[in-house]
Amino acid sequence: MLFLVHTWDRPGALDVRMANRNDHIAWLTAGGDSVKAAGPWLDDAGDMAGSLLIIDAADRADLDAWLAEDPYAKADLFERVEIAPWRWVFNPPADSAA
Numbered sequence: 001m002l003f004l005v006h007t008w009d010r011p012g013a014l015d016v017r018m019a020n021r022n023d024h025i026a027w028l029t030a031g032g033d034s035v036k037a038a039g040p041w042l043d044d045a046g047d048m049a050g051s052l053l054i055i056d057a058a059d060r061a062d063l064d065a066w067l068a069e070d071p072y073a074k075a076d077l078f079e080r081v082e083i084a085p086w087r088w089v090f091n092p093p094a095d096s097a098a
Helices: 014-030 060-067
Strands: 002-009 035-042 048-056 078-085
Touching: 002 014, 002 060, 014 035, 014 048, 060 078
Parallel strands: none
Antiparallel strands: 002 048, 002 078, 035 048
């Protein structure tokens, strides 16, 4: 099942993001094929202000357990996190079920 994970960084926490970025990228890389898309979204100044992830997980409990290991989450970077099941309709990869 695909999930959309949208996070917002705490105000003024760009230094926290940057201090944990390499570990966060390593964690995403270790997620392998379950990480369908990932990247920061930017504020009006062009600074990273949150993340958008599309993750393939067995269920919400599996996703929550995986997200709990995110170095950003462990560093208390996020002010808010929204998670929702997601269906890839437009231009899905050939191996996905739309």
